[in-house]
Amino acid sequence: MSRLPLRDKLAVLADAAKYDASCASSGAAGRNSLRSRGIGSTEGSGICHAYAPDGRCISLLKVLLTNFCIYDCAYCVNRSSSNTPRARFTVDEVVRLTLAFYARNYIEGLFLSSGVVRSPDETMAEMVEVARRLRVVHGFQGYIHLKTIPECAAELIEAAGLHADRLSINVELPTDAGLRRLAPQKRPETIRLSMAYLRGKLEEHHEPARRAARPRFAPGGQSTQMIVGADATSDAAILETSARLYGSYRLKRVYYSAFSPIPDAAASLPPQRPPLMREHRLYQADWLMRFYGFDRSEIVAGRPDGMLDLAVDPKLAWALANRAAFPVDVNRAARETLLRVPGFGTRTVDRILAARRHRRLRLEDVARLVRSVAGVRAFIVAEGWSPGRLTDDPALRGRLAPPPRQLSLL
């Protein structure tokens, strides 16, 4: 197995890592290599260095240390009952690959995860060693994201946080019952405890009074992922779990990963195409909860079976179902009211608020601030513009919903 050429190992261990949606390289503390004279920098927002034909950004070298695994989680390509090819990197191989890719400007850094071999502690210790060697031996200042194994010892999480910009623990499935069924060897309680432990550590290190004296700890915070569509959980229940996770563990992000066919899938999961539009709508709903002041219950209110509308985005769906709240006067409405107008993003709203202090906005002024004025005009009043009966027109949905089309080329 260790005879496998590096290129073949990379093929196996990148293939094994691709079902983790997170690729963010943002939120790190500002760092550069001016003083260290090595390589690497992080300047707040991350950079996507390439895009694969699946539309996903490639920002980090996302690989598994090994895809051998003692767990047998039905949804996972690396479960122990799968016949997928196996490989294992040495610590040094991952370090060298990261540095070689980084020096050519292919990547922002490393996202290292792993199957669990022998024991969680042993595996986690090796992952931490990769990060330590990059930072301490090579002075690497780029981004490092480590997937944390929930069952590992607290000292290892602590050590991981010293070198990594971000740590994450996947809740894997939106409900405890789902996890028990599909991943019987994992304990949802343990996953929650690990996330709580991380939150505690992050807060401890971010207390201003102590910051100077203490080494940094995962300045990019923690995130998690759940798989969508591997069980029957509704969107309403998924968003409820997200709201709980954001509130409880102060997560930077919850990632939703449409359950995708994998090579050599388990018999217990029906083969199907990944629900990509559903995944997209969940991200939009997640955004509405975090940046637009929407409550989860508003987003899913009145949706049959608690599932989001696939034909229109959740903000438009809410507006169409709550037409009495419109039209909104762009020259007078409060920020939180403007944020509810379909087609207005947070930046558009900020610009409207700044501009209207100087002049009254007409529809053509608004047109310069939005992508499509045809999409918003039914919902707003502007100087010289009133939508009249347009707001309550039963045909409005038909005009604003994109025509149904094939979601994939297949």
Next chain:
Amino acid sequence: MSGVARHAVRLSGPADFDGWRNAARRLLTNAVAPERVVWLVGGEGDLFAGAHMLPPLAAGAAPTVPRAFPERAAAALCHRDPERFALLYRLLWRLSREPGLLDIASDADVARLARLEKAVRRDGHKMRAFVRFRRLAESDPPRHVAWFEPDHHIVERNAPFFVRRFTGMRWTILTPDASADWDGTRLTIGPGARREDAPCEDAAEALWQTYFTSIFNPARLKVKAMQAEMPKKYWRNLPEARLIPEMIRGAGRASDRMIEAMPSAPPAHHHSLQRRLWAAPADAAGRPSGSGEPGADATTLDALAHAAADCRRCPLWRDATQAVFGEGPGDARLVFVGEQPGDQEDIAGKPFVGPAGRLFDSVLEEAGIERRSVYVTNAVKHFKFTPRGKRRIHQKPNAGEVRACRWWLDKELGLVRPRLAVALGATAIQGLLGKALPVTRMRGRTVQRDDGLAVFLTIHPSYVLRLRDEAEKAAERARFLDDLRAVRAAAAA
């Protein structure tokens, strides 16, 4: 100066911001209207050879602009739009009359400035993303050279980013209009180059291509999404992009194969591995409910706490992180009972560590009671809350939840056997006495339970924290201190 006279300004290069700023200052202080200025770059436009020279800076008048303008102008000036110099001078001219202009993003000129800026920023971002260095292996120390084709004049503007990132390397970025070179200590901006000047291969590219194809999920083909962020114009300089057409062609087949494949039999080692590692049931919570009542036969507080971790007597476990059990010596004379763990207790797994816990500690100390000598616990062991953004809003446990959790509280009291239990607040009273009593009227009194346990009634420390008025807060804290002094006397008696 005649009204029709035109001023021709000749800038030294296409992104000569200093030249533009210098000229713009002179023109503005001399009140030269924007429509009378022609902007030229380098040797272009001999047509205007006879135009007026720039007037000198008018004395006294130092034009002021909003702080944001110079930076925004410097960005927009890198755009290839031939109108950019005129637009920026027109904006400067208008700003001297309408100081709030930049706030009006809907103004046609301001909107155009924003468009240029955005294009330049995006181009710079793509440069930072899509520059691909190739290593010249034969040179010592090794050099890294890249060929890149930006849309706008952004090389000088973005070169410092590459210095900060690749300080320890020697590198050169070549583009058709300009080049940037870092020798390890100095950055040099030089003339443009040709594609042939850059090396044409690098051994690491094969590995990178392997990575690119392996990280791609053929079941999620979204070509448009890819092209929106990585337009085709960049592809010819990206070593991985030449694989894209084949990846797209093969995706359908690869995806179908995965969907149609019959589940295979697990490999041989799987069964032995699973037997060896997971023979014992891993999931304590997975055992049939109701059988053997977890914790019923616990004879120590540790065993009881361990059993409570898997408590399913009410639904509160579902959203909480963990059961927060009592803490303190098993033979304590005093047991304090609070309401339920809060946000911080839920995270730490310990009772009374949040804001109310800190207040409790300080009052306890003032009353002369050592925290380490008492047992503290809660009427309800899981945190009940509703999430609100990044916070959790505390919810009062209902009577059913308090009743369900009484089972644990009674077990704790049975093992500790204190001389006195202190009920902190209404929920604790409910938990200890099994009925509601008005706290404010009954505080300071001691009630005897059927089993003989004496229960002292007082407020929950969070009540003091909730008071807004400082004087009221101090008064309530003092009353709480009096209560705890009474508790100390009662326990000592």
